[in-house]
Amino acid sequence: MTNFCNPYPELVGARLWLPTEPFEFGWASPVGCNALRCTACGEPVRSEVLPDGERRRYACGCHRRDTVWSYRIGSESDDLAPAFTDWVCGGHPDFELPAVLDGVELNEAVGWDALVAETALRPPFDPPGVELHARWITRLYRLLGAERTALSGAMAGLLNAEDPHLVRAAYDFFTNERQAAGAELVAGAVARRREWLAKTPDPRRAPATLLSGAALLLHERLLVVDDAGAPVDGPALTLTKELALAGIGPGDTPLTFRDYDPDWLWAHSGALAAANAEWVETLVYASSWAPAAAREKILAEMAEAAPAEVRAAIE
Structure with a gap:
């Protein structure tokens, strides 16, 4: 099996990581691709760190690009100019055990x-x-x-x-x-x-x-x-509800329930407003997805729990 740097192989500057092992594909960003080839001239893409210690120069038989930070080939918009897509990831071999990775021995045992x-x-x-x-x-x-x-x-x-x-x-x-x-x-x-x-x-x-x-x-x-x-x-959804009723969860917690269990959200919006006042603005926003006949009741229940916050969110 061959791995590819999908969806966009990356060029990276000298301060970022360009792996040397062939099996190292673009598993995260910014990790440079070391298997680039040019579809126009057919040559492999070579790279070198320039004397300033910041830029890395990439070149094939027909193109040259200097990179300071990172550049994701093919990711830019072509609204103003054609996107540069001549360089592609040529593929990386599998990482197979037994092997040693950064001094760590990996084998069947x-x-x-x-x-x-x-x-x-x-x-x-x-x-x-x-x-x-x-x-x-x-x-x-x-x-x-x-x-x-x-x-x-x-x-x-x-x-x-x-x-x-x-x-x-x-x-x-x-x-x-x-x-x-x-x-x-x-x-x-x-x-x-x-x-x-x-x-x-x-x-x-x-x-x-x-x-x-x-x-x-x-x-x-x-x-x-x-x-x-x-x-x-399912257990994760149930537990997020329990934690939310105790005021525990990220700032967009109400939107999670809007997306995955809106009926539960409409029934518990007042309790959630009481549990965590920082959610009120998001709760008011989420309530715009509620059935029109129910929204007034939902807002009233939230206002009873956190009147000042609901008033500020609506105004």
Whole structure:
């Protein structure tokens, strides 16, 4: 199997990462493609770092481009000029085990539980410029083939860790890979550990708690839907409702329920306004999707719970 840098292969400046290993495809942005070829002249695209230490020059037999930050080939609008599409990703071979990645030995005998716990706390390499959290483990997951399930299963085990840093690493991973095997265990783990999560500071977002971080992850999980557009994770939807009634959830929480269970939202808008006044403006906005006959009652219930906030949102 061959992997391609989809949808847009990237050129990157000298301060960003252009991998040297052939199997490293564009698994995140900005990760440079090292397998570019030109469809016009047929030559491979070569690159070099220029003396200023900031620009990287790419060239084939008919084109040359200097890049300081990143440039996604084919992503720009062609409204003003034709989009540059002559350079394409020529494909990257699979990452196959056994292998060594950044000094970490990976083979059939690898202990995935120990590996993810160690690299979550001390990643052996951080790709410069990539803004994802849990970068190294996410990169490994996206490079792997059949072993992905073992890795994501090990990450699911960290949902029950006593070390808050490991729990946060699991949340970050499943935020990046919300369809990975093990993501279906998030809701159950959060429900079981709700009290502990509520009193444990989030290592990355203090003074927020890990329960707040869990709520964000649960909302991300709801983006995984079936062919009818309904969330595949029923327990996650149920738990987000419970947390919302306690005032816990991201700023766009009302829009989640507008999209996935509007009848529940109309029935609980007043309670949500009382639970979290910061949601009122979004609740008022979301109410414009309610049946016309019900909207007046919905606004009245919200106004009873948070009169000043509703008045400000309407005005």
